[in-house]
Amino acid sequence: MSVLRFDQWLTVDARGLYCRPGGFYVDPNGAVSHAVVTHGHSDHARPGHAAALATRETLAIMDARLGEGAPRRNQALPYGEPLSVGDVTVTLYPAGHVLGSAQVLIEYKGARAVVSGDYKRGADPTCVPFELVPCDLFITEATFALPVFQHGDAAAEVAKLVTSVAQFPKRAHVVGAYGLGKTQRMIALLREAGYDRPIFIHGALQACCDLYESFGVALGPLMPATGAAKDALKGAIVLAPPSAIADRWSRRLPDPLTAFASGWMRVRARGRQQGIELPLVISDHADWRELTETIAETDAEEIWVTHGREDALLHHIATTGRRGRALALVGREDEDQ
Amino acid sequence: MKDFSALLDRLAYTPSRNDKLRLMADYFAGAPDPDRGYALAALTDGLFFRVPFRRIFAEMLEARVDPVLFKLSRDYVGDTAETISLLWPAQEEGQDPPRLADVVERVQKANPTEIPPLLTGWLDRLDATGRWALLKLLTGALRVGVSARLAKTALAQWSGKPLSEIEEVWHGLTPPYLPLFAWLTDQAPRPDTSGSAVFRPLMLSHAIEDRELAAITPGDFVAEWKWDGIRVQATHQKGEKRLFSRTGDDISGAFPDVVEALPDGVVLDGELLVLRDDDVAPFNDLQQRLNRKTVTAAMLKSHPAHIRLYDLLFEDGEDLRPLPFMERRARLEAWYAEHTPARTDISEIVGFDTVAELEALWTGARETGIEGLMLKRRMSPYLAGRPKGHWYKWKRAPLMIDAVLMYAQRGSGKRSSYYSDYTFGAWREGETGAPELVPVGKSYFGFTDEELKQLDSFVRSNTVDSFGPVRQVAPKLVFEVAFDSVHRSTRHKSGVAMRFPRIHRIRWDKPAAEADTLQTVQALIVD
Numbered sequence: 123m124s125v126l127r128f129d130q131w132l133t134v135d136a137r138g139l140y141c142r143p144g145g146f147y148v149d150p151n152g153a154v155s156h157a158v159v160t161h162g163h164s165d166h167a168r169p170g171h172a173a174a175l176a177t178r179e180t181l182a183i184m185d186a187r188l189g190e191g192a193p194r195r196n197q198a199l200p201y202g203e204p205l206s207v208g209d210v211t212v213t214l215y216p217a218g219h220v221l222g223s224a225q226v227l228i229e230y231k232g233a234r235a236v237v238s239g240d241y242k243r244g245a246d247p248t249c250v251p252f253e254l255v256p257c258d259l260f261i262t263e264a265t266f267a268l269p270v271f272q273h274g275d276a277a278a279e280v281a282k283l284v285t286s287v288a289q290f291p292k293r294a295h296v297v298g299a300y301g302l303g304k305t306q307r308m309i310a311l312l313r314e315a316g317y318d319r320p321i322f323i324h325g326a327l328q329a330c331c332d333l334y335e336s337f338g339v340a341l342g343p344l345m346p347a348t349g350a351a352k353d354a355l356k357g358a359i360v361l362a363p364p365s366a367i368a369d370r371w372s373r374r375l376p377d378p379l380t381a382f383a384s385g386w387m388r389v390r391a392r393g394r395q396q397g398i399e400l401p402l403v404i405s406d407h408a409d410w411r412e413l414t415e416t417i418a419e420t421d422a423e424e425i426w427v428t429h430g431r432e433d434a435l436l437h438h439i440a441t442t443g444r445r446g447r448a449l450a451l452v453g454r455e456d457e458d459q
Numbered sequence: 460m461k462d463f464s465a466l467l468d469r470l471a472y473t474p475s476r477n478d479k480l481r482l483m484a485d486y487f488a489g490a491p492d493p494d495r496g497y498a499l500a501a502l503t504d505g506l507f508f509r510v511p512f513r514r515i516f517a518e519m520l521e522a523r524v525d526p527v528l529f530k531l532s533r534d535y536v537g538d539t540a541e542t543i544s545l546l547w548p549a550q551e552e553g554q555d556p557p558r559l560a561d562v563v564e565r566v567q568k569a570n571p572t573e574i575p576p577l578l579t580g581w582l583d584r585l586d587a588t589g590r591w592a593l594l595k596l597l598t599g600a601l602r603v604g605v606s607a608r609l610a611k612t613a614l615a616q617w618s619g620k621p622l623s624e625i626e627e628v629w630h631g632l633t634p635p636y637l638p639l640f641a642w643l644t645d646q647a648p649r650p651d652t653s654g655s656a657v658f659r660p661l662m663l664s665h666a667i668e669d670r671e672l673a674a675i676t677p678g679d680f681v682a683e684w685k686w687d688g689i690r691v692q693a694t695h696q697k698g699e700k701r702l703f704s705r706t707g708d709d710i711s712g713a714f715p716d717v718v719e720a721l722p723d724g725v726v727l728d729g730e731l732l733v734l735r736d737d738d739v740a741p742f743n744d745l746q747q748r749l750n751r752k753t754v755t756a757a758m759l760k761s762h763p764a765h766i767r768l769y770d771l772l773f774e775d776g777e778d779l780r781p782l783p784f785m786e787r788r789a790r791l792e793a794w795y796a797e798h799t800p801a802r803t804d805i806s807e808i809v810g811f812d813t814v815a816e817l818e819a820l821w822t823g824a825r826e827t828g829i830e831g832l833m834l835k836r837r838m839s840p841y842l843a844g845r846p847k848g849h850w851y852k853w854k855r856a857p858l859m860i861d862a863v864l865m866y867a868q869r870g871s872g873k874r875s876s877y878y879s880d881y882t883f884g885a886w887r888e889g890e891t892g893a894p895e896l897v898p899v900g901k902s903y904f905g906f907t908d909e910e911l912k913q914l915d916s917f918v919r920s921n922t923v924d925s926f927g928p929v930r931q932v933a934p935k936l937v938f939e940v941a942f943d944s945v946h947r948s949t950r951h952k953s954g955v956a957m958r959f960p961r962i963h964r965i966r967w968d969k970p971a972a973e974a975d976t977l978q979t980v981q982a983l984i985v986d
Contacts, residue, residue: 270532270545289485290478368875380875388545389536390471397875399472434531
């Protein structure tokens with residue numbers, strides 16, 4: 123049992139969570155000299171760092187997406203290998219969120235703190251599954267921290283999409299999906315469901331799909347949606363970034379039926395406001411049950427809650443006799459929006 | 460429940476009428492009896508459960524869910540039934556969900572103390588969509604955008620039987636409509652509904668076109684005023700009295716005053732109006748009585764209802780519908796002379812010799828309660844639906860103003876990528892004395908697809924602010940707006956409300972400053 127309090131060596135400032143004895147930030151929201159990056163989503167992997175430590179996959183994603191803003195020095199660290207950084211030891215563990223996503227275990231003077239980044243416990247054919255890391259302090263995400271969020275079986279949601287394609291064979295089924303992670307997971311789930319026709323993708327999704335394939339995630343036949351013949355798109359599944367599904371881009375599609383793959387689709391008003399006809403509850407974040415079970419399983423005595431609906435989670439943490447604290451980190455957004 | 464909840468779920472998200480029909484037809488084809496009959500009843504508002512569900516929900520939740528978490532969730536979701544369906548703790552897999560028919564029949568038979576354990580058991584066996592459908596079904600608030608008529612249209616599409624025949628047998632039957640489905644699937648003859656107080660589908664008219672107008676002669680046609688109320692069918696068969704709306708909804712409960720007075724043995728067609736001292740009140744007055752299931756004594760006095768009779772369909776068991784209009788008219792007049800029920804009169808025949816004379820009548824018709832003229836062929840039988848060449852409506856010319864586009868909102872379905880719903884305003888003097896725009900109406904039709912593209916790009920390049928799906932645009936574009944009438948309204952900031960406003964022309968050429976003022980709009984109000 124350490125005598126130090128965690129907030130004496132893990133602090134929050136305008137740039138985010140800072141580990142003083144290690145001399146690095148975890149997922150800082152602006153350029154810093156030393157960053158540990160949990161995964162490649164843009165609100166976690168910001169441009170301009172002098173040096174970054176992450177998994178090989180995350181570093182490749184940052185190079186591909188940030189271009190000039192990619193870290194000037196990269197240090198790849200495989201899952202499960204401890205590394206001394208300053209006075210602390212850093213180990214990365216799979217978070218199950220997207221390709222390369224990691225939880226960061228920081229050990230200092232006998233105390234163990236885990237920064238979860240974003241995570242999920244459900245199966246995902248495109249990334250290494252979440253691994254539970256027992257710790258004293260667990261810093262958790264809280265995107266879907268309300269008991270109404272129960273994500274359920276992603277395969278059943280994909281089956282809804284396949285059924286709809288059969289029921290409305292003249293309509294292009296355009297599925298809004300975030301470019302990194304959700305897109306590739308949707309494609310892999312469709313392939314697992316036996317859907318072997320070409321899947322059409324918006325131009326903005328191509329680079330991440332290529333990257334996944336280069337890391338050995340097979341996605342099957344993909345075709346660019348832009349420039350495809352209108353007839354070929356009838357009854358086809360078309361993936362596009364959420365911003366494009368109900369805007370000028372989608373007008374090229376024959377009588378498009380808009381679907382959206384996101385944990386937010388659990389709540390009807392969210393889908394309706396966006397004019398979604400086919401909501402698919404598929405999320406890369408932990409739902410309420412996963413959050414609360416993970417907190418219990420880490421056996422941490424102290425829980426810090428980052429972005430999301432922290433009120434409900436802090437209330438729950440208090441009822442279980444743990445210490446909870448809301449971390450006001452600026453600059454976090456939700457990739458599903 | 461599984462197929463039924465999947466149907467409700469898809470319907471709730473599907474904007475297109477044709478796609479809704481497809482979804483319902485597929486369901487009716489695949490679901491067994493009596494489940495599909497109860498589903499049909501739910502979709503047509505034919506199921507009522509006299510159970511205090513709100514109180515039962517509160518008790519059930521107390522035992523299962525932390526109240527703080529429930530409140531936070533309810534605030535986020537915005538709907539109690541949906542919140543319960545989402546956060547109900549998931550049970551182990553592998554339990555069979557209940558059948559829709561079981562749910563309906565057991566709730567109908569159960570006494571109130573038996574309901575909570577039944578409901579809890581069902582919620583445990585259903586998934587989130589199933590729980591949502593169950594709670595919506597029991598609370599009677601489906602809100603999936605399906606009217607009774609649309610559900611019947613789906614039955615017609617699926618079975619190949621005419622919609623008018625389905626509507627005619629409809630009101631004699633009760634859930635789960637086994638004889639109806641037996642007939643629709645050719646297992647039994649059409650249910651016999653003669654002699655009972657059922658809805659007979661109405662005969663409707665077409666808007667007249669210029670070339671048709673030229674062919675109108677007094678030898679072939681008679682004219683009547685088109686009254687500005689709602690078309691109704693009033694029926695009294697063997698002690699059963701009913702008032703039906705144009706689409707067959709039973710509105711007897713809201714209009715006991717007119718229903719009471721009906722003599723036995725008739726089916727009448729007429730216009731429902733609010734009439735004070737023989738003057739037809741504005742449509743708004745009728746609207747206030749339409750939107751409720753029952754009516755207060757005060758309302759009966761302040762908003763007295765009246766039927767202006769157009770036609771007689773049945774008399775003492777005799778079906779008059781095959782007779783020519785003029786013969787039915789003579790029967791109506793004779794019947795009326797004999798019975799003269801209170802709160803009714805006969806719609807007068809408007810005499811004319813030439814089309815020019817008719818046109819003069821039409822132009823002069825500006826008094827309250829008159830919407831235009833009806834032209835009916837003397838020889839026409841009473842035909843269900845909207846047959847061609849028999850009845851014409853000639854609505855009086857619309858009113859017009861020039862208004863300025865203020866806000867645009869995205870449409871739904873095919874139009875979801877377009878800013879296609881427009882709010883427009885008229886000028887008035889603001890508090891500082893400078894002119895300001897105040898919204899006077901909203902419309903999403905009247906323009907072509909090509910014009911929609913131009914309007915969409917105008918909105919995108921002239922946006923000054925946005926609020927969710929709504930964009931505020933720079934006050935630059937003038938619409939010539941056509942509308943049927945305008946009334947005072949306390950619900951709108953401008954104090955006016957238009958009926959049927961539509962975009963008549965887009966005035967790309969007209970400077971916004973030259974658009975009309977609120978005073979101009981107010982001057983068009985007729986009370």
